[in-house]
Amino acid sequence: MLDIKLIRSDPEAVKAAIARRGEPLSSIDEIVELDASLRSTSTERDEIRSEIRQTSKQVGALHAQGNADEANALADHSRSLGAREKTLDERCERLAAELRELLLNVSNMPSPDAPDGLTEDGNVEVRNSGYDPDAYGDHQKVPHWEIGEQLQILDVDRAVRLSGSMFVMYRGDGARLLRALIAYGLERNRDAFEEVRPPTLVKSNTMIGSGHLPKFADDAYHIERDDLWAIPTSEVSLTSMFSGEILDEVDLPIRLMAHTSCYRREAGAAGRDTRGLLRVHEFDKVEMYAFCTPEQGHDLHMEILDRAESAIRDLGLVHRVVDLACGDISGAGARTFDIEVFAPGADRWLEVSSISWCTDYQSRRANIRYRPEGAKGTQFVHSLNGSALAVPRVWAAIVETCRQPDGSIEMPEVLHPYLGGLTKIPAPS
RNA sequence: GGAGACGUGGCCGAGCCAGGUUGAAGGCGCUUCCCUGCUAAGGAAGUAACGUCGCAAGGCGUUCGUGGGUUCAAAUCCCACCGUCUCCGCCA
Numbered sequence: 001m002l003d004i005k006l007i008r009s010d011p012e013a014v015k016a017a018i019a020r021r022g023e024p025l026s027s028i029d030e031i032v033e034l035d036a037s038l039r040s041t042s043t044e045r046d047e048i049r050s051e052i053r054q055t056s057k058q059v060g061a062l063h064a065q066g067n068a069d070e071a072n073a074l075a076d077h078s079r080s081l082g083a084r085e086k087t088l089d090e091r092c093e094r095l096a097a098e099l100r101e102l103l104l105n106v107s108n109m110p111s112p113d114a115p116d117g118l119t120e121d122g123n124v125e126v127r128n129s130g131y132d133p134d135a136y137g138d139h140q141k142v143p144h145w146e147i148g149e150q151l152q153i154l155d156v157d158r159a160v161r162l163s164g165s166m167f168v169m170y171r172g173d174g175a176r177l178l179r180a181l182i183a184y185g186l187e188r189n190r191d192a193f194e195e196v197r198p199p200t201l202v203k204s205n206t207m208i209g210s211g212h213l214p215k216f217a218d219d220a221y222h223i224e225r226d227d228l229w230a231i232p233t234s235e236v237s238l239t240s241m242f243s244g245e246i247l248d249e250v251d252l253p254i255r256l257m258a259h260t261s262c263y264r265r266e267a268g269a270a271g272r273d274t275r276g277l278l279r280v281h282e283f284d285k286v287e288m289y290a291f292c293t294p295e296q297g298h299d300l301h302m303e304i305l306d307r308a309e310s311a312i313r314d315l316g317l318v319h320r321v322v323d324l325a326c327g328d329i330s331g332a333g334a335r336t337f338d339i340e341v342f343a344p345g346a347d348r349w350l351e352v353s354s355i356s357w358c359t360d361y362q363s364r365r366a367n368i369r370y371r372p373e374g375a376k377g378t379q380f381v382h383s384l385n386g387s388a389l390a391v392p393r394v395w396a397a398i399v400e401t402c403r404q405p406d407g408s409i410e411m412p413e414v415l416h417p418y419l420g421g422l423t424k425i426p427a428p429s
Numbered sequence: 430g431g432a433g434a435c436g437u438g439g440c441c442g443a444g445c446c447a448g449g450u451u452g453a454a455g456g457c458g459c460u461u462c463c464c465u466g467c468u469a470a471g472g473a474a475g476u477a478a479c480g481u482c483g484c485a486a487g488g489c490g491u492u493c494g495u496g497g498g499u500u501c502a503a504a505u506c507c508c509a510c511c512g513u514c515u516c517c518g519c520c521a
Contacts, residue, residue: 043481046490053490056502060449075501082501246478369478378478 001103001364007031017109020326022118027102034102038095045088052081104208105215108361110326111335122325126337127309129319136344139405143345144396145276147403148174150428156276166266166274166281168392173425177398177411178284178391180418182259185286185389187418188314189307193257193288198237200260201228209366210239211332211358218267230263235385238289240366246378247370253292253300257388259284277392278346284391290384291368294359297382301357304386305337308353311389315412317397318342320349332358341393345400350393355386 007014011032015025055078062071115124148154153174159167170178186195207213207229212220221230231237238256247254262285273279288307290300305321312319324336333356340349360380363369369378402410407427411419 039481042490046481049491050489052501056500057449059501063449071501078501 001361002106002109003360003364004031004035004099004103008035014109018106020110020114020116021107021329022327023107027106031099031102031106034095034099038092038099041088041095042092045085045092048081048085048088052078052085055081101214104365107331108211108329108334108358110329110333111357111359114329114335115323115325117325118327120325120328123328123338124323124325125320126323127321129313129317131318131320131342137405139403139407140344140400141347142400142403143276143347144343144399147345147399147407147409148276150407151409151425152428153177153399153425154276163281166279168277168280170395173422174395176419176422177415177425178395180411180415181389181391181394182284182286183418184415185311186257186259188311189257189286189288189388193255196234196238196241196256196258198234198241198258198260200231200234200237200263201226202231202237202240203228206240206243207231207236209243210236210362211330211365212236215331219265221263221265231260232264233262233285233385234258234260234287235289238287238385239362239383242291242368243366245368247291247368247381249293249370249373252370252381253290253296256289257286258289259286275346277396278350280392286388286390288386288388291363291370291381292384293370293372294379294382297357297359297384300384301335301337301355304384305339305355308355308386308388309339312339312341312352312394314414315394315398317394317401319352330354330356332356332361334359334361341397343393343397343400345403346396350397352390352393352397353387356384358383358385 002014007028011028015028018025018028055074059071059074059078062068062074115122117123145154145156148156151173153170153172155169155171159169162169201223204213204227207220212232213229220232222228223230237260238258241256242254261282263282266279266281277283288304290304292300309319309321319339319341322338322340324333324338329336336354336356338351339353339355340351342348343350359382362383363380368381368383370381371378398412399409402412404410404424404427409425411423411425416423
């Protein structure tokens, strides 16, 4: 959520920023208007309330003196004020609800450092580990869904039987590799990040806090009976972990990481990139998350990017880092870097991590503040998030990249400690 | 899921049955100052967040789990919901 005071005092600057995303600007004008009428209405209401309170005290005092006539006359007067107060209050409620609805649907302002561009065509590649299309042998140009079937480590057909298309099932050494990836993602960040295992079913307010509601309701699974949402990422749970709290500056930054399942309806993506693990409704992910002061934001952003990138690099995967154009940054982010790995079998780049600095956009929604040391009052914290390791696509890239001419799959060395002695998934006999 | 008890400020804890001068006694903690003098004790003052108006000082409003209702007036009365605890049931 954007700061209403900023929209009020400098609507043109806000519009200029939002325009870089290619989002419509008309709601900003509506917000300014609604805000003005809300304030004038609530001022009027508050004045009447004040008068009612004063009058009521006098009524009590008069009764205490035994002066019933005068007390009743005053009470009558107060009653008429009450009617007016009610009307104004109802108008305030309506205006506030409308204003909030509009505000919740405005995306964050992109950072001035984010590249221009309304689509992914404006994305800027900032690093590439050295992609060479000729570097792959034929044995690596087999897509993971075929390898998975050959080695019986990925069973798509049976998963579809259970849950429908775009659900998958890992089996045998495939499931073991998945488990190793999760452990790897958590363990290498344990030096600085507190491991959390949050709920994966959350209330609507929790989804609003991270920015996934109300705008993206179609992308999420909703359990109607209990009005709970299945999280699309643990970012949702972690954002609201300190909701409503005022943190101490000395405790910042707070670094958290969580492994959870993630659930996505992928409503707009039917039929696109749906083979194998490219896009699935349920997947495992280790997420990094941080709350910090505005001053700490930039360095933390770089730190999380570096941690995510080095995890991929150490697995030996060809990858690149992309600085997202304004129009390609998701709603809550002000600046986002994506990490993509190259999957030689599927023959395409796969997005495996999205590292975002959300400034105070999420903390305003979830109401998370901190007390700056030596200053009065409170301020909203900044929040950042990024995948430490998103399992399916990394799993796919490993299986394809590490496939040997005999059809076996050599496990990356950094995973050995988590594989219980397995260094190679054997070729089919 | 059933029965009972309970939800007050940073914490503890009065107030609620008899609605009014209670934004809320008292204590603890914390901050500043004084005394004393040495890591104690004592004394004084201060000690929420948010909204809005104001250059400011400050004014006004909201918040006693949440949301409604009754009333001139609600922490106090009524209703619903949420949560916590105890016992029972069920279960991993």
